[in-house]
Amino acid sequence: QVELVESGGDSVQPGESLSLSCEASGTIYGINSMGWYRQAPGREREFVAIVGDESPIQYADAVKGRFTASRDSAKNAVYLQMSNLRPEDTAVYYCNIELPYKPYRYWGQGTQVTVSS
Numbered sequence: 001q002v003e004l005v006e007s008g009g010d011s012v013q014p015g016e017s018l019s020l021s022c023e024a025s026g027t028i029y030g031i032n033s034m035g036w037y038r039q040a041p042g043r044e045r046e047f048v049a050i051v052g053d054e055s056p057i058q059y060a061d062a063v064k065g066r067f068t069a070s071r072d073s074a075k076n077a078v079y080l081q082m083s084n085l086r087p088e089d090t091a092v093y094y095c096n097i098e099l100p101y102k103p104y105r106y107w108g109q110g111t112q113v114t115v116s117s
Helices: none
Strands: 002-007 018-026 033-039 046-052 067-072 077-082 091-098 105-107 111-115
Touching: 002 091, 002 105, 018 033, 018 091, 018 111, 033 067, 033 077, 046 067, 046 077
Parallel strands: none
Antiparallel strands: 002 018, 018 077, 033 046, 033 091, 067 077, 091 105, 091 111
């Protein structure tokens, strides 16, 4: 069993920055990737960023140039630095881990990010 715990969600004003963190705990034999998704009210969960082992970091078009994802393999952690936040970034942000063995995927509980003036 793997547990993902996110932190860093907050309410900020447009143009401000925020950092999210996610750390995985439990017995982990290997990780394919860790990443971030988000879900706004009334919308489906959508991809934000993913950090693989050997592949370039991928970003959703909506966040390219504003968000930076990174990963600390020693801590089984992934981070999301968000800058120039916009009201449309308001959502619950979920951490995701992809494993090379069953059950292949875990999700965190989510952390709320609200961007409003």
